Amino acid sequence: MSAALKPKHQRLVLVLAATAALIAAALLAAWSLRNQASYFYLPTELVAKPPAAERAVRLGGMVEAGSLKTAPDGVTIGFVVGDGKARVPVTFRGITPDLFKEGSGVVAEGHRQADGTFLADNLLAKHDEKYVPREMQQMTTQEARQKVEATK
Amino acid sequence: MHGYANPARFLRLARLLTAPLLIAGAAVTAIVLLWGLTGAPAEQLQGETVRILFIHVPAAWLGMGGWSMIALASLSELVWRHPLAGIAARAAAVPGAVFALICLVTGSIWGRPAWGAWWVWDGRLTSMLILFFLYCGYIALADAEARSGQGGGRIAAIFGLVGAVNIPIIHYSVIWWQSLHQPPSLGMSMLSGNAPMAAPFLLGLLAATFGFSLLFGGVVLARMRTILANQQAEARLRRRAMELADA
Numbered sequence: 001m002s003a004a005l006k007p008k009h010q011r012l013v014l015v016l017a018a019t020a021a022l023i024a025a026a027l028l029a030a031w032s033l034r035n036q037a038s039y040f041y042l043p044t045e046l047v048a049k050p051p052a053a054e055r056a057v058r059l060g061g062m063v064e065a066g067s068l069k070t071a072p073d074g075v076t077i078g079f080v081v082g083d084g085k086a087r088v089p090v091t092f093r094g095i096t097p098d099l100f101k102e103g104s105g106v107v108a109e110g111h112r113q114a115d116g117t118f119l120a121d122n123l124l125a126k127h128d129e130k131y132v133p134r135e136m137q138q139m140t141t142q143e144a145r146q147k148v149e150a151t152k
Numbered sequence: 153m154h155g156y157a158n159p160a161r162f163l164r165l166a167r168l169l170t171a172p173l174l175i176a177g178a179a180v181t182a183i184v185l186l187w188g189l190t191g192a193p194a195e196q197l198q199g200e201t202v203r204i205l206f207i208h209v210p211a212a213w214l215g216m217g218g219w220s221m222i223a224l225a226s227l228s229e230l231v232w233r234h235p236l237a238g239i240a241a242r243a244a245a246v247p248g249a250v251f252a253l254i255c256l257v258t259g260s261i262w263g264r265p266a267w268g269a270w271w272v273w274d275g276r277l278t279s280m281l282i283l284f285f286l287y288c289g290y291i292a293l294a295d296a297e298a299r300s301g302q303g304g305g306r307i308a309a310i311f312g313l314v315g316a317v318n319i320p321i322i323h324y325s326v327i328w329w330q331s332l333h334q335p336p337s338l339g340m341s342m343l344s345g346n347a348p349m350a351a352p353f354l355l356g357l358l359a360a361t362f363g364f365s366l367l368f369g370g371v372v373l374a375r376m377r378t379i380l381a382n383q384q385a386e387a388r389l390r391r392r393a394m395e396l397a398d399a
Binding site (some may be wrong): 006008011012015017018019022023026030033034037038039040041042060064096097098099100122124125126127128129130131132133134135 | 193194195196197198199204227230231232265266268272273274275289307313314320321324325326327328330331332334335336337348349350352353380
């Protein structure tokens, strides 16, 4: 009888084994979904493994500071999306979301063109995990200004 | 825990706690949400829309917490056959589903001004929607099982345990996969003194979560009492019917 487990312990071992198998299966699934489940391509991925030119894809990254330019027609904009390693020029015609600005995250929906640039049909703003009160930001800019004044 | 296997002892405690939890929860939630609407600062980029944080994030956490409770109760039901475990799991399912739904709805309302889209199929939003569907499935399954009187709640318990794999997927969806939803603001980075979330937002968020949790606890206890009362009433009816048949 020494080898026999109490039913309670038998159930515990069974449930733990089943749970371990389940977690392993879920991890394997998540691992294989690693690329497919991503919502967008990073510029590096788009440059390294370019999708077919007319295929609709999403490109996500940071809007490079100083790269945002408005075309003479007033509604077409051009900017560069970068991830620190690669840069992709993007063209978009339309209304941008409120949070879209230079130095901030963006997800562009559209397709890659033959010349390597990206033509976007839609822009989504991606904000980061930082939450800063407006007053505090003004305070820090004032402080920054004071510092700039002091060093002059 | 087995001290409370006796439903009478559990009911005495539950009767004592239900009303205070609900009242305190409603008071804390009302105060924090009112402060969030009028007293909290505007965010530097998002402006006034950041105020929805105080309802969206606690609802998301409790939506996930509700399923964690279902999973733990299911484990206790399957392994130790605790007599209240299945009842606790069923009681947590409806408030958990409501919180998951609140999270989805407020997130959608927030997404329109912040991202420029009501809905996107990224990892975080999709896995949260799956959690809501899992809740719906669990509620239907557990109710059907309880009504049929067969299975003893074991099928629902297995479903509750299996569905728990979605909880870490929701959490890591913004870390494993590129997503439009931003990565978590709370975590180890707070210990380094370089917290991504400024103090007023963080404290308001924690206070709102406390209030939501009290409400959740009160609703779970109230629902457990209801389920136990229904079981007692049914047992009494069955006994009466048997007595009448004998007579």
